[in-house]
Amino acid sequence: MNTQQLALSLIGLSLSAAVLASGSHAGGHGDHGDHGNAAVGKPGVAAKASRTVxxxxxxxxxxxxARIQVKQGETVRFVIRNSGKIKHEFVLGTQQELEEHYExxxxFPEMEHADPNLVTxxxxxxxEVVWQFTKAGVVDFACLQPGHYEAGMKGQVNVAGGRKAAK
Incomplete structure (x- = not known):
């Protein structure tokens, strides 16, 4: 490989790393705004939150x-506090989404996030995260900072079925 080919290869790798780090890659952080929302709900409107947790x-x-009960259709305003001495996250998703995101x-541990289902x-x-739970079932949440998920930093929102709350 000559010097010009090497330089072009390095530029290509740098651009790929920048795209991945920005969260704009397909199947990664950049698409979390819609990724899985059908399964876990959708971003809520703070003015329509029925309560704050x-x-x-x-x-x-x-x-x-680590366990939270909500009703199907309910919009909840989560106030998230990091009382620790290291960075933490609160990320809502399916278990599969959380595991993929964790990988x-x-x-890319310093990847920045700007998705409505999480706060770092x-x-x-x-x-805070304001979320409307549109389907009955279980919605998982976790800290996806390296090592935290494996250490058990996980929780669940149990969404009770029944009549949907007014939208």
């Missing part, structure tokens, strides 16, 4: 609470 994230790799996070928080910070 505060979730605390800790450095012992746990959420408090990407292990490869520095130590001591607070953020």
């Amino acid at each position: 505060t979730v605390n994230m800790t450095d012992n790799m746990r959420y408090n609470p 990407q996070m292990k490869k 928080l520095a130590p001591g910070k607070t953020g």
Whole structure:
């Protein structure tokens, strides 16, 4: 390989890494706005939230609470607090989506997120996710920072079926 071919190859690799790190790659972070929403619900409107649930994230790799009950159709405002000394996330999704996302996070741990189903928080910070749960069943949530998911930083929202709340 000559110098020009090597330079072009390195530029190509750099561009690929930049696209992946930006979250714009197919099947990765950039498409989470719609990815799986049918299964777990959809972004909610804060003014239509029926209640607020505060979730605390800790450095012992746990959420408090780790189990949350909601009703089908309900819009919930989650206030997420990172009371730890390291960065944590709160990501809503199916178990499969969370596991796929986690594999990407292990490869690109500094990847930035801008999706409505998650919040990434520095130590001591607070953020929120407003979500409408459109289907009955279980919606998982987890911290996808490398090592945290494997350490058990997971939880579930149990969505009780029945009459849908007004939209």
